[in-house]
Amino acid sequence: MATNLVQIKGTEIPTDGAALNVANRLYIDITDNDNDLSDITTGKWAWLARGISEITPSWQEKTQKTAYYDEDGHDDTEVTGKSMQLAVKGVRYLGDPAQDYIDGKQYAIGSAAKTRVLWINNGMPVVSACTLTAVTPTGGAADAQQNFSLTIAFNGAPKTTSGKLTLTETDKTRIFTAAVDDKTPAVPPTGTHDTSNQH
Template identity: 50%
Template sequence: MADQTIAISGTKLEGTKGFPMNFVNRMFIDTDPKINEVGDVDLSDLTTGKWAYLGSGINTITPGSNETTTNDAYYDGGGFTDTDVTGKQITFAFSGNRKLGNPAQDYVASKFYGIGTSVKTRVIWVNNGHAVISAATLTAIVPTGGAANAKQTISFTISFNGQPRLAGGELTLTLTSTPTVYSANVDTSKKPTGDEVDLPIKIIDTATQSESASDSHTPSSGSDNGSH
């Protein structure tokens, strides 16, 4: 069923000026990543993903760049050194409260004992309206914990693998009939113009009636028909 409500005026943040709120940034994780024959995550087709929003229960996201640097002193430097950044590992540390039944959290928690390719996936990071796509590895997963009389906690880190990428057109994420899980589409006929490097992402947070009907009557290939 289509959403029959709309946001109250003034509560929806739009535009690109002023001080942005952190919650406008969003991380989506593919809970059904495709791994090729050599153990790499396929980034070529975003439409095959089940993109679960990592938002519910999450109260802190901390990005990091983990830079590799060299420090060299040259004869013309007067005894002082030059620093060059020769590499980076992009990471995002998440922490919050465990929420059972949330597709993104359940997926991450299920990888607690995982190693190798089982903890590899791909993510879409949306930063102030623009998306970056990357293969990633789930690390430092702590799926539960805390005081006896407190909510269970969860924490983990998403580590990017290799150079992140941009969508080759207009990327749209559309909410499916499964709450907090989105489908992806890239319109490659639309390209950046002028000084734009990429196009802003479109996120549709309401499942369309036709999509909901399709999801409920036509299981995707290789699905378990809803049994978990």
């Protein structure tokens, strides 16, 4: 199929100035693999975007406050632990691979609720084992679209890629494979899934 339409100049996502949330990307590994944190290429990454209106990161921190004699009785705060999570909200979109996968986890417990997440935050790929929690794939008023929400809880320390990440869409729409070029410095992802081919 020919590609003969291009984006109108000025409608691109800005790469300088005020950062827009839409520049970030969120993917879920639909292979149920939460053990392999050494190789991103083993995943099938479903883009969680269709029907999604909000993605909000937050960090739960454990801190220890201690007052030392040489600090005149004032506390010194040390971060001793940290966990990250992404709160995702939107409307249910039937047939979307990422949403359909998450919908299948609403009753899951234990390892069945675990997989991997890829969050591209202002161009930086962040990969982590995760647990899909508070999965709510339906609900709301009778005359409204169904609600869709979940919290993606990161497990352990997240990682990034060792080189340039390329995401390529498979023959199944909105599911991508990942490749990393270790000889090229890590930069914002390129390939068939960039800002000029996001719809």
